[in-house]
Amino acid sequence: MAPRQPGDEVREPPEGLGTDMINFRSDNNASVDAPILEALIAEASKRDDAYGRDEVTAKLDEEWSAVFETAVHVIPVLSGTAANAISVAAVTPSYGTLLCHRQAHIVEAEVNAAGFFQPGLAISSFEGAHGKISASALQAALENSPWKSWNRSQPAALSVTQATELGSVYEPAELSELTDIARRYELCVHMDGARLANAIAHLGCTPAAATWRCGVDILSLGASKNGCMLGEAIVVFREQYIPRVRYKAKQSGQVAAKLRFVSAQLRAYCRGGRWLRSASRANAAAERLARGLAAIDRVQVATPPQANIVLATLPREVIDALRAGGFTFNDWDRNGTVRLVTSFDTSEEDIATLIQAVRTLVGRSVA
């Protein structure tokens, strides 16, 4: 089973790009936001109880409940994969099907963690422009499902990524349309909010309006992409899920001994709306980048970014030269489209340098 011929790894350039590179590859590659680091430093000299029984963790629910304007329970975990897998396992029985977009992270980059956390769970994915599930596709899929068959997996849950893996953002009305359909068929709704902050920053609505008021039952809330150091969160909107989520977190090794250090980050992340401000910065950087690139001949930016991801199409030789010149980013497809991700710490200088480099390289390349 060990492959002889490496395939064409579209999104994963060779390893070891190091720290001299200018990072447009992922918001996971960013630094740590100052208030987050400060919170860790402040906690580091203290002693307190382990496994979440500490004073820092004790305030987590209260603070995030205020943010979401409803009682929530927050379970800190290490990774988005864990947040997603534990969440979908909580709302999908072993004979259930999880519905999601073909390009969902859950499908593409989690080594089927969902199927590991809930053995037997099936995933049914479908198309949708811009990474967004269309209501008609969902409706059709649910109408045509083998309901009441004892021989077929039963649709049980819907997972929507907000903002999507392509960086597009659902309007609350679009989300509600999807969740209304889901509910009609008694599906639970999970939101992969790895970049939820970026979506909310774009929409300018409240966190409540972006999640549970749109019918979301359980949320993977991204933090490490947006300034945290180590940690993400599961936000549970429905009390009945809490035991199974908490126990699965423990059983899967997601409850750190010194959990308070993850909680401390999540509270600093929340404090004063830091998470939304960091996301706004990243979004603004993406917007500037997109505008600058779109103005260059032979460069296409098909849609203006709604979050912190820019998909730009460049001549192949420009792509290669940019990499040789120290910029890191992933290919999006084999037709010259690249994915540029901005982070809370992407500087104006980084943006300007990239735009200038593209301009120069395009100028040099054969038309």
Add this chain to the structure above:
Amino acid sequence: MAPRQPGDEVREPPEGLGTDMINFRSDNNASVDAPILEALIAEASKRDDAYGRDEVTAKLDEEWSAVFETAVHVIPVLSGTAANAISVAAVTPSYGTLLCHRQAHIVEAEVNAAGFFQPGLAISSFEGAHGKISASALQAALENSPWKSWNRSQPAALSVTQATELGSVYEPAELSELTDIARRYELCVHMDGARLANAIAHLGCTPAAATWRCGVDILSLGASKNGCMLGEAIVVFREQYIPRVRYKAKQSGQVAAKLRFVSAQLRAYCRGGRWLRSASRANAAAERLARGLAAIDRVQVATPPQANIVLATLPREVIDALRAGGFTFNDWDRNGTVRLVTSFDTSEEDIATLIQAVRTLVGRSVA
């Protein structure tokens, strides 16, 4: 998650059709072949050890090894789902991907048993005319897989159904082409042989030529569709899989207390090539049926059957009237194509009755 609106159940007519119907719905609905029943009756008065430690089971490997012209180990199980799931779990690690056709039974009608038996296993399915995986599609899928990525499931096994769920049959050369590609990428090869007997009967080749000589490592061998009462078999061609297959069979409750009664059937099934003769009868019935239907106006039989399945397109009102008249069969799609399955016990009278009924109903219906 309990659905309110039953979907349009394409392939599963309402329950309780009873025994007065003329069965073209499935070879699973057939009677029990006489030699199989005789073997059970003969064994029923005896006493012998349980869990496979008996004298009947002791001869299973020897007799099937002779059939396959190589040393095999046979593990009796209750169902095709168990045979498939245990087999693919044996050759696919939890982080592996199983490749198969979009219409594979494993994908469509086993409630993701494969993902239950091997938690984390991912399934990647693709298109192919007539239910057959094309070599170029397989090659492309494997070339484009995220080899060596620690973040992506790794292709690990290929499952081919022979004869396919549509009743088509791979030529040995076609199979070898697929398994050669698979091996180049170090994939293991599983064959879902629910209707292998029908394929072999069609091909006129040896069981060896149809399986391990074509690169098959492990086989689900169908028996209940072809005259047996209760039971199927896993045929293991590679010794290193035996322990994990045997233990998984036990751990999943597939080892019957009085296992000798499954073994007795499998030996009677094998004896004197009964399995191939039963399959030939079913194939011949399908051929007669197809010829008869194709000769009727406004009825299309797109491809001549290669095994015991006929896909015929009829006017909708004819389909409804046939059902009202006591014939059972499944819809294949929503465009008037139905799936007619013949069995070892489908009589000439059954065939003639159906053809005549279609002719009459077509005559009556508005063109």
Add this chain to the structure above:
Amino acid sequence: MAPRQPGDEVREPPEGLGTDMINFRSDNNASVDAPILEALIAEASKRDDAYGRDEVTAKLDEEWSAVFETAVHVIPVLSGTAANAISVAAVTPSYGTLLCHRQAHIVEAEVNAAGFFQPGLAISSFEGAHGKISASALQAALENSPWKSWNRSQPAALSVTQATELGSVYEPAELSELTDIARRYELCVHMDGARLANAIAHLGCTPAAATWRCGVDILSLGASKNGCMLGEAIVVFREQYIPRVRYKAKQSGQVAAKLRFVSAQLRAYCRGGRWLRSASRANAAAERLARGLAAIDRVQVATPPQANIVLATLPREVIDALRAGGFTFNDWDRNGTVRLVTSFDTSEEDIATLIQAVRTLVGRSVA
């Protein structure tokens, strides 16, 4: 991990004992009861729908509901291991603990099928005389459990075997005492009724009084030990478990294509109280055997059998000679106690022959 030195296999004599032996090894080794075989023969010539959608299966619930004097749902499965594992998985979450006796079949001889069907499930077993869980041991175990700890598995279900693996039988009042304690701690109750028929025959009470009226929520009902050919049943007393049990049966390959042949057996098993009559015969044989052995010098039968198992202590050389002489049975321990199991088809002649042989051999052996 392949062992070099076979351990002392206390209960599993070498393989291949064949059919000439006189069987006291297991009721699994018995023949098939005539009405069961007749039902299979009658069904064998018919055609009907697969996967349980047939006319035979359609009556299963009705007939067994009458037997249990309450609405039950019956799910046919292949083995006791499957019946147990699917049942306990239905009533124990992944973070739950199943409580049972140290000698429970679930613990000793199922390759931890329970932990395979419900990944993460823990088993906590404890002692009890005669294979029976004592109320005080259960009470103590539950009092001392780490309730409400997010770091420890939570007791979730109790499994009692009736009749026990040692052949002892709980009085209904004893069972109720256990289930009352269980319920106080909100545990679900599973009964491993592999030999329930023998227990009921001994008690002379109704099936209802022996099961749900004693607080049993879900039951593994043994059939193959008591005259059936292939098959056992899960009997569900609580409606909310039905979907998860049915889907798990399908997902684990326990739904046979020609399920009607298992259903036919289970209905013949039930008809006219056949199951209880067969068990009575086996119990009576055990009683005769025990009386005869107890009368022999240097043979101890510690407790009179309550079901169809006799534990008798014999001199070692007698044990060896019996085996050499064609009797099969298992060692119970290393101190000369053997387990003799009678079946519905154990003849008076079998009993007399064994008693005589023991008498003779004891006479010959050195005191």
Add this chain to the structure above:
Amino acid sequence: MAPRQPGDEVREPPEGLGTDMINFRSDNNASVDAPILEALIAEASKRDDAYGRDEVTAKLDEEWSAVFETAVHVIPVLSGTAANAISVAAVTPSYGTLLCHRQAHIVEAEVNAAGFFQPGLAISSFEGAHGKISASALQAALENSPWKSWNRSQPAALSVTQATELGSVYEPAELSELTDIARRYELCVHMDGARLANAIAHLGCTPAAATWRCGVDILSLGASKNGCMLGEAIVVFREQYIPRVRYKAKQSGQVAAKLRFVSAQLRAYCRGGRWLRSASRANAAAERLARGLAAIDRVQVATPPQANIVLATLPREVIDALRAGGFTFNDWDRNGTVRLVTSFDTSEEDIATLIQAVRTLVGRSVA
């Protein structure tokens, strides 16, 4: 299943003890060691690749290989539970049994994570003085295992905790004796080294001599108990385990996006032998504490500590008063034995304060 009556939680005092308490409850409750924090601060301002493809992680194997004097592969994870479960799942098949001490953390406080990571895995635990598995108990257990039975789980791996959960330490010769027995039966050997550093500090031997030279195949290396903030490590001594461990880590959500922050800690932990120095400090504190307590009337310290755990028996009223007075620690049993754990940051003042408090309280209490 929700318990009504909380049991007597022996080791888990009520929540919310906060930071004013003097911590003898767990080394998990300690602060963060300065060099670890510095390494995190240094890395926090940088950008680098995610999921372990960064420059920091790139050096992890090299540095720890030097420590262990052999080529090792280090996989960072979040918790000891994850390290243990992934490790044992790598060396135990689903039909395998893991052997360990009755008081192993794997058994007592991981919600059967091992059985979740490897569905079907069985755990067989046994007694041993001072938390240490005795060679004779292991030998007996293996001799009496049901080798070669297809109906019983097969012993597959041994897990030893070093230092044990009671704080005792195996001599290398004791470990080798155990692993020699294990190997004779072809078992793999896992070491739960949550407090390995403390054991090595006590033994004064090399890390190599304490692990792979004693026959250990895979190691859970504790870090958070010994000065780190968030993270532990799996150290793989045998190359063939690497793929399954790495993929299981990813699939279970143990691969953090900004993995470099766990790696940075693990490298600072290793640098200049910091891990062993921190452990030595904790051990020395335990020794002082034990001497001081043992000198007090009516206080028993049954065995001198070998690592950083002191088990001391005190009058009940003294225990209660200590808690009221601000000391946190766990009960070890119901007979007045408490578990006092020292950490790398336990000050002389902490020790002196506790000893003095005990002396005073004992003086006041009625003899």
